[in-house]
Amino acid sequence: MIRSLPILFAPYGVFLKIALAVPNAAVVFLVEFLPVLLLSLGLEYYGMTHWLEKSGEYGVSSLVPVALAQQYIQAQFV
DSSP: OOTTTHHHHHHHHHHHHHHHOOOHEEEEHIIIHHHHHHHHHHHHHHHHHHHEEETTTTTTEEEHHHHHHHHHHHHHHH
């Protein structure tokens, strides 16, 4: 996880190191990509279920239902 965080701040340098190291594709997925994906999905799920979302023509604020938020996160993960 700690190795994958620099991708968010300096992607060019990290991707250059990955390209020069020529690791296995599974290692790149499990060590570099998957932790960032899970972190971002977790933050998005928290935001959808705890912060109000404006919808409709009058801007009515409401929370996204937990079941719907789980469906969104599962679809994005797949």
